[in-house]
Amino acid sequence: MNDISMQPKQSLLDGLNDKQLEAVTLPYVPALILAGAGSGKTRVLTTRIAWLISTGQVSPNGLLAVTFTNKAAKEMLTRLSAMLPINTRGMWVGTFHGLCNRLLRAHYREALLPSTFQILDTADQLSAIKRVMKVMNVDDEKYPPKQAMAYINNCKEEGLRAHQVEAYDAYSQRLREIYDAYDKQCQREGVVDFAELLLRCYELLLRDASLREHYQSRFKYILVDEFQDTNRLQYQWLKLLAGLNMQAEPNAVFAVGDDDQSIYAFRGARVSNMLDFERDFQVENLVKLEQNYRSQSHILDAANAIISNNQQRLGKQLWTAAGAGEPVRVFEAYNDIEEANFIVEEVRHCHQSGLRLDEMAVLYRSNAQSRVIEHALFSAGIPYRVYGGLRFFDRAEVKHAMAYLRLINNPHDDVALLRVINFPARGIGARSLEQLQQAAREQDCSLWQAAVNKVGNGKPGKGIEGFVALVHHMQEDASGLTLAEMTELATTLSGLRGHYQTEKEGEERIANLDELMNAAATFIQNNQDALEGDTSGLIEFLTFASLEAGEHQADVGAEALQLMTVHSSKGLEFQSVFIGGLEEGLFPHENSMSEHQGLEEERRLMYVAVTRARKRLYLSYAQSRMLHGQMRYGLSSRFLDEIPEQVLLRLNQRASNQNMRSAEVQAVPSSAPALPWKIGQAVRHAKFGQGVVVSYEGNRDDLRIQINFGREGMKWLALEYAKLEKV
DNA sequence: TTAAAGGTAGTTTTT
DNA sequence: CTACCTTTAA
Numbered sequence: 077m078n079d080i081s082m083q084p085k086q087s088l089l090d091g092l093n094d095k096q097l098e099a100v101t102l103p104y105v106p107a108l109i110l111a112g113a114g115s116g117k118t119r120v121l122t123t124r125i126a127w128l129i130s131t132g133q134v135s136p137n138g139l140l141a142v143t144f145t146n147k148a149a150k151e152m153l154t155r156l157s158a159m160l161p162i163n164t165r166g167m168w169v170g171t172f173h174g175l176c177n178r179l180l181r182a183h184y185r186e187a188l189l190p191s192t193f194q195i196l197d198t199a200d201q202l203s204a205i206k207r208v209m210k211v212m213n214v215d216d217e218k219y220p221p222k223q224a225m226a227y228i229n230n231c232k233e234e235g236l237r238a239h240q241v242e243a244y245d246a247y248s249q250r251l252r253e254i255y256d257a258y259d260k261q262c263q264r265e266g267v268v269d270f271a272e273l274l275l276r277c278y279e280l281l282l283r284d285a286s287l288r289e290h291y292q293s294r295f296k297y298i299l300v301d302e303f304q305d306t307n308r309l310q311y312q313w314l315k316l317l318a319g320l321n322m323q324a325e326p327n328a329v330f331a332v333g334d335d336d337q338s339i340y341a342f343r344g345a346r347v348s349n350m351l352d353f354e355r356d357f358q359v360e361n362l363v364k365l366e367q368n369y370r371s372q373s374h375i376l377d378a379a380n381a382i383i384s385n386n387q388q389r390l391g392k393q394l395w396t397a398a399g400a401g402e403p404v405r406v407f408e409a410y411n412d413i414e415e416a417n418f419i420v421e422e423v424r425h426c427h428q429s430g431l432r433l434d435e436m437a438v439l440y441r442s443n444a445q446s447r448v449i450e451h452a453l454f455s456a457g458i459p460y461r462v463y464g465g466l467r468f469f470d471r472a473e474v475k476h477a478m479a480y481l482r483l484i485n486n487p488h489d490d491v492a493l494l495r496v497i498n499f500p501a502r503g504i505g506a507r508s509l510e511q512l513q514q515a516a517r518e519q520d521c522s523l524w525q526a527a528v529n530k531v532g533n534g535k536p537g538k539g540i541e542g543f544v545a546l547v548h549h550m551q552e553d554a555s556g557l558t559l560a561e562m563t564e565l566a567t568t569l570s571g572l573r574g575h576y577q578t579e580k581e582g583e584e585r586i587a588n589l590d591e592l593m594n595a596a597a598t599f600i601q602n603n604q605d606a607l608e609g610d611t612s613g614l615i616e617f618l619t620f621a622s623l624e625a626g627e628h629q630a631d632v633g634a635e636a637l638q639l640m641t642v643h644s645s646k647g648l649e650f651q652s653v654f655i656g657g658l659e660e661g662l663f664p665h666e667n668s669m670s671e672h673q674g675l676e677e678e679r680r681l682m683y684v685a686v687t688r689a690r691k692r693l694y695l696s697y698a699q700s701r702m703l704h705g706q707m708r709y710g711l712s713s714r715f716l717d718e719i720p721e722q723v724l725l726r727l728n729q730r731a732s733n734q735n736m737r738s739a740e741v742q743a744v745p746s747s748a749p750a751l752p753w754k755i756g757q758a759v760r761h762a763k764f765g766q767g768v769v770v771s772y773e774g775n776r777d778d779l780r781i782q783i784n785f786g787r788e789g790m791k792w793l794a795l796e797y798a799k800l801e802k803v
Numbered sequence: 804t805t806a807a808a809g810g811t812a813g814t815t816t817t818t
Numbered sequence: 819c820t821a822c823c824t825t826t827a828a
Contacts, residue, residue: 145817173818197818270818305817343816442814447820464816501804623818643815665814681815704813705819 088126088159092119099363100124102330104133104296106318106357108303108350109332112394113379113687114370114649121301121332122152126159128297139297140168140317142175144305146624148647149174152301165606168295172310173270174623176277180268181619183287187280190266192486192615195622199470200491201225201269207494208258211517219250228255232271233344235278235309265490265522271309278313292319296327303333303353307344315356326357335390336383339643339681341673350390368394368687370649372401374723375693379686382718386676394687403725404693406716412445412657412701416452419654422694423458423637426652433459435651437638439685441663444703445656446639453637463640468626473576473585474592478621480566483547484554485614488522497523500575503538512540546570559613560597567592642685653689655682658697659710660786682715699768700756709756709768711786758803764788766803 089097096116099109100123111117125141128134143149149171153164168175177195180187196204205228206221231241238256243249262268268276281288298318300306306314318327331353338347353359368376376394383389409415419438427433438449446462453460468474476499482492498504516526527544528534534544550569554562567573567589576582576589599617600607607613638650642663657663663682668674686693697712757769767785781795793800 171818195818273818340816342814444813444820503804505804625818641815662814667814677815702819 088123088130092116092123093367095363095365095367096120096123099365100127102361102363104328105361106326106329106353106359107331107361107363108354108359109330109363109365110390110392111332111334111365112368112392113334113337113684114368115365115394116369117301117332117334117365118148118151118155120365121299121330122155122159124330125152125156125299129160129162134297136162136164136167138294139299140175140295141170141299141301142314143169143171143301146171146174148301171623172313173273176273176313177619177623179277179291180273180280183280183284186284186287187276188263189268189276190486192266194267194482194486194489194492194618195273196262196267196269196491197470197622197625198225198270199475200267203494204261204265204267204269204491205254205258207490208261209254211513212254212257214250214254219254224251224254224258227251228258229269229271230344231255232269232275233307233309235275235312237275261490265488266486267489267491274309274313278309278316281313281316288316291317292323292327297330298327299330299332301332303331304335304338304347304350305333305340305345306349308346308349311346311349311352318357320356329353329357334392335388336386336392336680337646337684339646339677339684341677342671347388364392366392366394368396370690371396371687372398372691374401374403375686375689377723378404378693378719379683381720382679382686382715383683385718386679388673388676402692404695404719404723405725405727407694407696407727408712408729409696409698410700412448412698413452415656415696415698415701416448418696419449419656419694420452420456420458422654423453424456426692427458431651432635433637434461434635436653437640437645437648437650437688438654438656439640439642439645439688440656441642441665441681442657443641445662448702449639449656459634459636460639461634461636463638463644468588468591468595469621470625471585471588473572473588476572477563477567477570477589477592478618480550480570480572481563481614482618483524484550484562484566485618487524487547487551490523493523496570497540497543500571502542502571504540504543508540554612557612558597559600559617560593562612562614563593563596642681645688646684649688649690651690652692652694653685654694654696655685656696657701658695658713658716659701660713661708661710661784661790662701662703663713663715666790679715682713708784710784711766711768714786759783759800760803761785761793762799764791767791 089100092100096119099107099120109120111120121141125139128139129136141152143152149169153167153169157164170178180189180193184191184193202221202225205225206216209216209219209221209224231238238252238259241252241255243252262272281291295317298314300314314329318329320326331350333350335347335350338345341347354362373396376396380393407415407418409418423433423436426436440446443464450460450462469478476496479492479495482489483496487493497509512523512526512530515530516523519526519529527540531541531544533548534541536542536545546569550565553565553569557565573586573589576585579585596617599620600613603613603616607616642655664675664678668678695716697716700707700709702708758766759769760766761783764785765788767783767788769781769783781798782790782792784790
């Protein structure tokens with residue numbers, strides 16, 4: 077079956093450093109690879125797979141490699157194809173969700189799912205939860221649906237079903253009831269949410285011993301990317317698949333991660349899984365990849381210095397063979413607008429001296445910060461690209477078209493039905509929908525079944541009858557068509573196209589519907605051999621759309637400056653990097669202060685940001701900035717103070733805060749009493765240290781002053797008693 | 804059934 | 819300030 081040469085290709089291992097080589101050629105043992113930023117992590121992971129296969133230690137289908145994003149999985153497969161003369165299609169390389177989906181499709185009966193089961197994305201899930209809550213008569217003021225969704229997802233990510241969750245007070249008991257009812261509704265409608273894919277798969281393997289043993293003996297080698305981002309359920313799943321405590325020897329799990337780059341605790345990631353892994357699997361091979369091939373040493377010095385302030389670390393120090401390079405540039409701006417203008421100017425300089433725009437990135441802690449920067453870039457005529465907008469399959473018109481396709485696949489999919497039963501409008505208002513839902517409840521059936529029971533096969537025209545006839549019509553016409561033709565059918569017959577043609581700004585939407593047809597055709601082309609002859613590939617395409625929502629931004633091609641949050645910069649690298657908004661309260665974000673280990677996560681975030689830069693790094697902050705429609709005065713971020721002064725180049729330093737501002741401040745409070753301190757004035761307090769005056773409250777007799785003390789937080793002080801001195 | 808008005812919240816995000 | 823959601827009115 078595999079006619080691969082048994083001798084290791086020397087070229088495969090060429091150019092690896094000692095540590096990388098050690099990791100790649102580890103024997104059949106559990107291993108933890110601590111891979112620093114820019115240390116060649118992906119290379120080690122893929123070379124390990126290629127080495128295992130080409131030396132005949134395992135066949136391509138005897139290993140499983142799991143990642144978090146489709147991008148990472150795709151990257152791995154591409155590199156593998158380049159290294160090995162094999163067809164990588166069919167290999168178990170994919171995301172947690174993708175692999176679980178694959179397993180559930182293969183064993184849908186054992187998993188108690190219909191063969192047509194569909195996947196709910198976040199928006200679908202929220203609307204499903206709202207529906208459950210309405211049926212249960214839950215007060216959505218007291219129980220916001222978003223919160224209920226977070227509760228449900230958290231439970232699932234902890235591996236807990238409703239009956240396993242502890243709930244002592246009435247409030248959480250109610251949440252538990254919602255969870256239970258929601259799960260039942262999903263089961264009834266044949267849909268699963270993202271977390272369900274994993275939990276369902278985990279439970280299946282736990283319950284079905286023969287299935288479990290089959291996969292345990294098949295996947296002797298398991299490789300995990302970004303291990304620091306795994307949540308509890310994902311780790312449990314891995315342990316189960318590896319046969320930990322079930323076999324004499326667990327399978328060889330090769331976990332690659334970087335505790336210093338763990339920035340997703342807020343969505344359930346547990347860095348502690350790394351320590352647990354070391355203990356649970358009795359790891360004797362901890363390999364640290366510390367040589368960095370990306371940045372010059374001033375940048376690494378800054379990164380190392382920052383991260384060394386964290387207590388909870390496995391410990392690691394990046395180094396480079398490249399030279400010291402340029403110093404880290406620091407700019408203090410008067411306000412957010414000046415900061416943006418500074419960035420624009422520097423980008424222009426770099427660009428003029430030959431650096432491509434897409435070799436530069438502006439990073440920020442929160443999306444709101446991009447506005448001002450975008451404005452400045454737009455005025456300067458510099459092309460830019462913002463990451464993180466709507467993705468292709470998330471667009472409303474695409475979701476509508478997909479809902480019709482879902483109904484062709486399975487009309488009992490209530491989420492899909494509700495999305496389009498009256499879109500385009502066909503006279504089914506809230507009233508008739510209410511009646512339909514009532515009927516479905518009474519007959520304990522899907523909305524579609526209730527609709528059919530009511531109107532039979534339906535007649536063309538308006539209302540529910542028309543809708544039933546439409547879906548029947550689609551289903552009949554769809555048989556025998558290719559996927560692209562089916563998509564065409566769904567968008568025209570439904571009236572979607574017609575609807576957007578009459579709409580003012582419908583042109584782009586029509587273009588997206590056309591693009592969807594292209595996507596369908598491309599999908600079939602790319603998956604020809606994976607799809608069996610007689611299927612249209614509809615189910616597979618629907619799954620693809622849910623699991624891979626596509627690129628974040630539209631025009632990937634053009635050369636443009638890259639704008640993104642620090643989170644979305646993870647894994648990327650740029651010649652020049654700008655990190656803006658380095659102010660207490662913004663970065664580190666004030667909300668993180670009250671979170672458990674929140675500051676350490678912010679620091680890791682800063683570490684990720686700094687290590688994106690290859691040659692040049694700019695750090696900037698503003699003395700004041702517009703936030704929530706209010707002027708905010710902040711101190712510079714503590715992370716700046718953590719960088720040794722000798723690697724910094726301070727481009728400017730303002731003597732003190734009030735100089736620039738006095739003129740403006742005097743004009744603001746017309747009716748305010750004479751104030752001893754101006755807004756923006758830097759002050760010192762005996763207990764809280766240095767801070768900045770932010771605002772006042774009260775009248776002459778009872779005047780209170782708000783001061784931003786940075787790391788001590790925002791304080792209100794009675795002016796009468798507070799002992800303040802000017803700085 | 805749509806449009807306008809009002810209210811509210813406002814870190815980070817992949818699947 | 820502004821984007822988004824819900825309610826309310828035509």
